[in-house]
Amino acid sequence: MLYRNKRRIITFIGQEDSSAVELExxxxxxxxxxxxxxxxxxxxxxxxxxLLKGLACDKTLSEWLSTMALPAAAALNPEAALYGSLATAIENIHSGVTIIVDMYPRVEPEFFTNVMKGYRDIGNVGIFAAGFIHDDKDDETGEALNVIKQNIKQCAYMGKSLSPEGFPPIALAPFQIWNNSNSSLKMTKELSDELHLPVITMHSKLHLITKLVMTDIERPKLKL
Structure with a gap:
C-alpha cells in the first residue's frame, strides 16, 4: 500500500495492516x-x-529558431503558457517523468502562475527556470534589468506557497551567458544568494563558459 499525505508526498510503502508507522x-x-x-x-x-509541434518542419534548426521559436516566445500570452504547460505535463507524465525543469523565455509573474498551474493540474512537479538575456548597450539606464529583477523576485515570493517545503519552485536561467552583460550576471548571483535560488544556464557550451572564466575577470563566479 502507498500512503500519501495532503502535500501529495508518499510517506510510507508497506502492508495495509502495518502498525509500525503512525500515518496521516x-x-x-x-x-x-x-x-x-x-x-x-x-x-x-x-x-x-x-504548441509549435508540426509547424515549419521543413526548416533547418537555425531557420526554425529564427522564424518560429523565438517569434513565438515574444508573442506568448499567459493563456497560451497554460496550454503549453498542460500539453508538456501530459506528454512527460505519459513517459514516466514527474519533475520538469521548464526553461522559460518570459519572466513575468502571470506567465509563472499559469505555467505552474498547468503542471499542478496534471500532477507534475514543475520548476520554472526564468530565462533572460540582457545587453548593457541596449539598456543604458538599467531600467530593463531592474524590471527583470523585480519580476523574478515576485515570482519567487509567489512560488513559496506552491512548494510543500516552502522552497520556491523557480530557478535563475540566464540565456547564453556569454551574451549576457556583466551587470545581469552579477544580478543573477545576488538574487541566487538573496532568495536561495539555483542557477541553471540555458544553452551553454562548456568551452565558451571556460573561456569566459579564464579571460574576463569581471564576470562573477557563479555556482553553476
Missing amino acids: ASQIIDSQGCLVFPGMINIHTHSYQS
Missing part, C-alpha cells in the same frame, strides 16, 4: 501487483514549444 494519509493506494519506482526528471524543456 489523505490517500491510500492499493499497489498490489504493481511496480513502484521513482519518477524521472526532465532537466531541460520549453513547454511553450509544445
